[in-house]
Amino acid sequence: MVERLRARDLAFLTAETVVAPRHNATVEVFEPGPAGFDHARLLEIVSDRISFVPRYRQRLVEVPGRLATPVWVDDEHFDLGYHVRRSALPRPGSDDQLRELVARIVSRRLDRSRPLWEIYVVEGLAEGRFALLTKSHQALVDGVHTVDLGQLLLDAVAEPRPLEPDDWTPRSVPSALRLVAGAVRDSVTAPATFVDTVSVTTGSVLRTAERASSRAKVVADALTGRRPxxxxxxxxxxxxxxxxxxxxxxxxxxRIRDAHGGTVNDVVLATIAGGLRAWLMTRGEPLGGARHMRALVPVSVVDEELEATSLGQIAPHYVNLPIGEASPLVRLHQVSYSFQAHADTGRGVAANRIAGIAGFAPTTFHAIGARVAATEVRRGYQLCVTNVPGPQTPLYLAGARMIATYPVPPLLEDHPLAIGVTSYDGRVFYGMNADRDQLPDADLLGTCLREALDELLSTTTATRAPRGRRRPSSRRPSEGGTS
Structure with missing residues (x-):
């Protein structure tokens, strides 16, 4: 019995273009363990853990005539060595060199004729460190049937777990006749299959027409000398x-939260708002007519009407980042006010509950948050920020301690910047994916973000909470955006 790709997952494939790959990525940096680490060791670990995510050994097969959505089938020629790759920097590799390598790798689309993921071990970093880069397609990781492989690779203890032999044998790929028969049967017995097929076909036609219309408008503007x-x-x-x-x-x-109230999530978003403000000013962007930047921040909620995932329900939450506000404290209060309304609904999920999920769940949370962003793109937001609280104790990969983790969220068309944030082991890691041509000065945004956090820290000399606001208690939900 094959499993058919859901229409919402197929939408991520049909919307993908050469300039907008739809995969999530994460970069993790490790200190070397006592036994060392290399590509062969990574192959062993992935081979041991991949049985927990069978979808990672499956590929998609089209139904002849596109009578129904594609199906997931076991890859009869599955080659773990193709997906688990090795790269290296010239020793001693710098963080700048690592970021440049990561940027080049995440720019490339995944091969759709194979399972939709890749993982790289990057050797040669200074001080004997190495990095792990994972890429998983949005159609692969839905949080319902499949979690991100990165959630399963890390351990809470330094001692490596014993490896178990894997006797997986792929099931045979169904013939074209069997695929057609299954599509006809499902269309008759499961009306949702027919609806999915029609909706995907219609959506593909509309997206093609929309892209053609957009290109025509660009040409027309160029011919008339108009600059949109x-x-x-x-x-x-x-x-x-x-x-x-x-x-x-x-x-x-x-420290900022304790001085002014709110949550750590509020501080993160206020820092981003301040960093964006300073960065846009260095670019000469006029802020007078754009006092706010509309941002989508996926949040974890309790809502029976939303699709349940292994990590709960994730819903979109919109925030107007106050980039036109000069005062860092006012920016913080404005962000806090937006999330206070969300907290008052009682739907929020506490950050410590999210951080306590088994494995390194932030990788899966970021993937689900990116899916939410993709489905909400027509709502007209300018920036997506996924913020996920992770465990505050160290995690290990075959004895090697993870010291940093940076999400690299995918870019959507006409959205040249996306930001992911993960807190882990006493630190907060900001990862930004930017279009190379649209934002050639993206590195400066990182500097501005640091300065924005320092600016907020300078306000903590007055520790009294603002009028009408209570200091956060341990029960108050949300110390992370996706929480």
């Missing part, structure tokens, strides 16, 4: 990316 006025953070994507990473201390975020 774009908001900040808008514009067509190129095929290349820039990756920016910033590591900060969780204690600094908590």
């Amino acid at each position: 006025r774009r908001r900040a953070m808008e514009g067509p994507l190129s095929q290349q990316r820039r990756v920016v990473t910033v590591a900060t201390e969780l204690a600094d975020h908590r």
Whole structure:
């Protein structure tokens, strides 16, 4: 019995273009363990854990005539060595060199004729460190049937777990006749299959027409000499990316929270707002007519009407980042006010509950948050920020301690910047994916973000909570955006 790809998952494939690959990525940096680490060891670990995510050994097969959505089948020629790759920097490799390598790798689309994921071990970093880069397609990781492989690779203890032999044998790929018969049967016995097929076909036609209309408008504007006025953070994507990473201390975020109320999530978003403001000013962007930047921040909620995943329900939450506000404290209060309304609904999920999920769940949370962003793209937001609280104790990969983790969320068309944030082991890691041509000065945004956090820290000399606001208790939900 084969499993058919759901229409919402197929939408991520049909919407993918050469300039907008639809995969999530994560970069993790490790200190070397006592036994060392290399590509062969990574192959062993992935081979041991992949049985927990069978979808990672499956590929998609089209139904002849597209009578129904594609089906997942076991890859009869599954080659673990193709998916688990090795790369290296010239020793001693710098963080800048690592980011450049990551940017080049995440710019490339995944091969759809194979299982939709890749993982790289990057050797040669200074001080004997190495990095792990994972890529998983949005159609693969839905949080319902499949979690991100990165959630399963890390351990809470330094001692490596014993490896178990895997006797997996792929099931045979169904013939074309059997695929057609199954599509006809499902269309008759399961009306949802017919609806999915029609909706995907219609959606594909509409997207093609929309892209053609957009291109025609660009040509018409060029011929008439008109320059379309774009908001900040808008514009067509190129095929290349820039990756920016910033590591900060969780204690600094908590110090700001304790001084002014709210949550760590509020501090993160206020920091991003301040960083964007300073960065846009260096670019000469006029802020007078754009006092706010509309941002989508996926949040974890309790809502029976939303699709249940292994990590709960994730819903979109919109925030107007106050980039036109000069005062860092006012920016913080404005962000806090937006999330206070969300907290008052009683739907929020506590951050410590999310951080306590088994494995390194932030990788899966970021993947689900990116799916939410993709489905909400027509709502007209300018920036997506996924913020996920992770465990505050160290995690290990075959004895090697993870010291940093940076999400690299995918870019959507006309959205040249996406930001992911993960807190882990006493630190807060910001990962930014930027279009290389649209935002050639993206590195400067990282500097501005650090300065924005320092600016907020400078306000903590007055520790009295603002009028009408209570200091956060341990029961108050949400110390992370996706929480």
